[in-house]
Structure formats: structure tokens, C-alpha cells
Amino acid sequence: MSEFSITLARFTEAHITGVTALYNDPAVTRQVLQMPFQSTEVWRKRLAMDDERLVKLVALHQGEVIGNLGLEQYSRIRRAHCGSLGMGVAVAWQGRGVGSMLLAAALDVADNWMNLRRVELTVYADNEAAIGLYRKFGFETEGLMRDYAVRDGxxxxxxxxxxLR
Structure with a gap:
């Protein structure tokens, strides 16, 4: 399918079920810091945190959520030039440009609307596809954090x- 059949939108109440399903897919959960078996109420609470420092996007194909990205500008005054992001893409759509679309849109907002100098993220050291995507957008490795999280026990x-911009 062409990338033109994919649209990006602000994450709204209408997308909660789809975002919940996305992150409850074991293959997606395995690559992000979300816990498995999250309820829609968890995502509803996250959506309720409406703040202009938070950019929450979904990638949609025929109305179905196939990706999600959150960009947050730090609220501390001395870190207000920085933001962090996290994202997930449905397994069937990985490697098909969805992550690139989400990241390009988020970085456009970071650069041209939030005036962020620094955008940071963490990624599992064995997630080569995600690392490649981030490098494509100018992210550089700053360090290795050992035993950072538990996954598969x-x-x-x-x-x-x-x-850095």
C-alpha cells in the first residue's frame, strides 16, 4: 500500500481503542516501555493530560490506528529547550514508512513550533530497525544504559x- 493511504492525526478519544490495541500487541509491547494488557482507561487518562507541551499523534490507515507518537517538551525552565519522544508502529506496518511519517511530523513541530534545540529518546539496544530510523533523522547515540529495563524476564x-538542532 502506498504511503499516501496513511494519514496523521491528533490522538483523540476516537483513537483510544486503536492505540490500546497497538500497544497490547505483544510484538509492539516488547519494543516499548509500556506494560502488556493495558486497559483503554490507561490511554484515556494519558489523553486527558491535555497540555500544549504534549504532541500526541496517530497514524491511520482506513481509520485504523497503525502507529502512535508522543512528543513532550520538558516543563522545567532550564530544560524547556528539550523534549523527548516515544513511538510505536503496528508490526504489519513496520518498515513501510509509518515511523518516518510520524517522526517527520513530530520533528517539524519540535523545530518550527516548539523551538526545541534538543529532542531525546531511549531505544532498546537490539532494536536495529528503530535505531536506523532515528539515525536517518539525525539522532546520535549518546550512551548505553545497561540493564535499563526488564523484557521477557x-x-x-x-x-x-x-x-540537536
């Missing part, structure tokens, strides 16, 4: 990555 490392 084992401690796993993550990379701290950032993009």
Missing part, C-alpha cells in the same frame, strides 16, 4: 539518543 540495555 531479562534485563536489557537501551541507547540514549538525541538530535
Amino acid at each position: 531479562r534485563w536489557v540495555d537501551t541507547l540514549a539518543m538525541a538530535r
Whole structure:
């Protein structure tokens, strides 16, 4: 399917069920810091945190949520030039440009509307596809965080990555 059949939208109440399903997919849960078996109420509460420092996007194909990205500008005055992001893409859509679309849109907002100098993220050190995507958008590895999280009953490392503008 062409990327033109994919649209980006602000995450709204209408997308809660789809975002919940996205992050409850075991293959997606495995690559993000979300817990499995989250309820729609968890995502409804996150949506309720409406703040102009939070940009919440969904990627849609024929109305179905196939990706999600959150960008948050830090509220501390001395860190207000920085933001962090996290994202997830449905397994069937990985490697098909959805992550690139979400990231490009979020970085446009970060650069041209939030005036962020630094955008940072963490990614599992073995998630080569995501690391490649982030590098494509100018993110650089700043460090390795050992035993950062538990996944599949084992401690796993993550990379701290950032993009400076």
C-alpha cells in the first residue's frame, strides 16, 4: 500500500481503542516501555493530560490506528529547550514508512513550533530497525544504559539518543 493511504492525526478519544490495541500487541509491547494488557482507561487518562507541551499523534490507515507518537517538551525552565519522544508502529506496518511519517511530523513541530534545540529518546539496544530510523533523522547515540529495563524476564540495555538542532 502506498504511503499516501496513511494519514496523521491528533490522538483523540476516537483513537483510544486503536492505540490500546497497538500497544497490547505483544510484538509492539516488547519494543516499548509500556506494560502488556493495558486497559483503554490507561490511554484515556494519558489523553486527558491535555497540555500544549504534549504532541500526541496517530497514524491511520482506513481509520485504523497503525502507529502512535508522543512528543513532550520538558516543563522545567532550564530544560524547556528539550523534549523527548516515544513511538510505536503496528508490526504489519513496520518498515513501510509509518515511523518516518510520524517522526517527520513530530520533528517539524519540535523545530518550527516548539523551538526545541534538543529532542531525546531511549531505544532498546537490539532494536536495529528503530535505531536506523532515528539515525536517518539525525539522532546520535549518546550512551548505553545497561540493564535499563526488564523484557521477557531479562534485563536489557537501551541507547540514549538525541538530535540537536
